[in-house]
Amino acid sequence: MALTSCDVDLDAFNELLTPRGQRALAEAGELTGADPVAAATRMRRTYDAALTSAALTQAGLRVRARAKFGADAGEMYFTPHGLEQSTRAEVAGHRARRVVAAHHLGPRVMDACCGVGGDLIALARAGCAVSAVDVDPLTVAVARANAHALGPAGRVTVSVADAATVRPEDHDVLFADPARRTGRGRTFDPMAYSPPWPVVLDLVSRAAKACLKVAPGIPYEFIPGDAEAEWVSYKGEVKEATLWTGHGDGGGRRATLLPGGHSLAATGVQATAGPVGRYVYEPDGAAVRAHLVGEVAEMVNGRLLDPMIAYITADDPVDTPWAARYEIADVLPFSLKKLRATLRERKIGNVTIKKRGSAVDIERLRTDLRLNGDMSAVIILTRIMDKPSVLICDVPPPA
Known part of the structure; x- marks a missing residue:
């Protein structure tokens, strides 16, 4: 019985490494994006089923691997699970x-x-x-x-x-x-x-x-x-x-x-909560995972919107790779009716919705807002001093 893993056959994979297998792999690469049945039918005119399957599988995996490996992906070999991990x-x-x-x-x-x-x-x-x-x-x-x-x-x-x-x-x-x-x-x-x-x-x-x-x-x-x-x-x-x-x-x-x-290492600084300023900063997820929100807050001379949530507010704009910055246009207690009316008043028809510390379903909220208008905004759902709140922010310029 042939040894297989993730729909890749070991014997067929080894054959891919031979001159004949390399020709099959090159042909499979040229067929990337074609109808799978048509591609397999064409290759079966020259190669057996196992080699055809192995070549087409590798060609498809190489295309998927470009996002991780760039140009090297065209020379590499994968299994589906191996590429994923x-x-x-x-x-x-x-x-x-x-x-x-x-x-x-x-x-x-x-x-x-x-x-x-x-x-x-x-x-x-x-x-x-x-x-x-x-x-x-x-x-x-x-x-x-x-x-x-x-x-x-x-x-x-x-x-x-x-x-x-x-x-x-x-x-x-x-x-x-x-x-x-x-x-x-x-x-x-x-x-x-x-x-x-x-x-x-x-x-x-x-x-x-x-x-x-x-x-x-x-x-x-x-x-x-x-x-x-x-x-x-x-x-x-x-x-x-x-x-x-x-x-x-x-x-x-x-x-x-x-x-x-x-790179940012922990220094032990602790951020305190305070009043909402002109800007809100969203720390990069790596800093949040590493419990470095205090260090990021220190960089921007900021404070937390809520002691338990990783959103920072500050009065001045500070450029840092460690956080995205949004200028706050409005702060509201969370209310669907109030939010919908405010967005309509501002003619906002396109929103990016972010949340931390909120149980609101983003996609359902997007539907319930019934957006209509030519303007855009970033909406942040969070808590401010333990109260459900929403920040309406201007869309930042392209980086």
């Missing part, structure tokens, strides 16, 4: 640079859950010697192919093995990206990771230095006390969290913004 190239590159910066020479890294190899490629390109393992033979074949395609392959070895069996003490750095999917789909429980959290922590305890990729929503109680937790945002969207141990940071919290490379 892979690290965006810019994020992997940032992490690899941090790993290398902690060593005078290229460190020896054990990648204990390598997946399709996005991180091992970034680590190798940064100068690391990477020994990588994954429990799934197909995934290992894909990672090897990617290391060969994007290299430098001479710095990488990939083997089939259970992460629990590796010896992190034989390497300078442990890197681990435990799988966050079960048979029922994505999981947010670290105990359901593969390998499970206790196994991951055992590996960390035996490593001189460790770097763990985890979901950005990881419960804070699972973060080791001696780990620096770094939340990474890419173009305003929080992508992941990374836990660093043994790197001399001694714990703490940090947020990083990509592609700009801005």
Whole structure:
């Protein structure tokens, strides 16, 4: 029986790497976007069903992968789940640079859950010697192919093995990206990771230095006390969290913004609540996850609208990559009738709706507002000193 994973056949995948398979893959790439049945019918005139399916699957995955890997996607190989769980190239590159910066020479890294190899490629390109393992033979074949395609392959070895069996003490750095999917789909429980959290922590305890990729929503109680937790945002969207141990940071919290490379560490400053000013600032999600709202408020000389909600208000405009700024045109107690009347009076027919600390269903509200007009606005649903409120803000100019 052929070994399969995520509708990709191992034998057919290996055939993709042969000269004949490469011709099939090139033809499949030319058919991207065509009717699937017509594309398969055309390729079946030359290739068998397994190779046709593998080539068309890879061609489609490469198109989807461009958002994460850019031009490299055209040379890489994937499985559907492997692509979904892979690290965006810019994020992997940032992490690899941090790993290398902690060593005078290229460190020896054990990648204990390598997946399709996005991180091992970034680590190798940064100068690391990477020994990588994954429990799934197909995934290992894909990672090897990617290391060969994007290299430098001479710095990488990939083997089939259970992460629990590796010896992190034989390497300078442990890197681990435990799988966050079960048979029922994505999981947010670290105990359901593969390998499970206790196994991951055992590996960390035996490593001189460790770097763990985890979901950005990881419960804070699972973060080791001696780990620096770094939340990474890419173009305003929080992508992941990374836990660093043994790197001399001694714990703490940090947020990083990509592609700009801005980084903010916790200083312990606490923001206080105060009256609504002329502006409202929406901190980047990485700063919110890292509990750095106080640090952002200090940057803009601001205060919180509510002690429990991450919206900052201030009297003056301050440019910062750490928060989006909106000029407040009106502040209302939340009332559908009042909000609808105010928007109609202002001839606002197009709104961007944001919320924190509000139970209002945004799409239902959009329908209930019955918008009509040529003007635009940003509506923020939140609480102000524990009272449901709405801010009507001017649309900011393009960045």
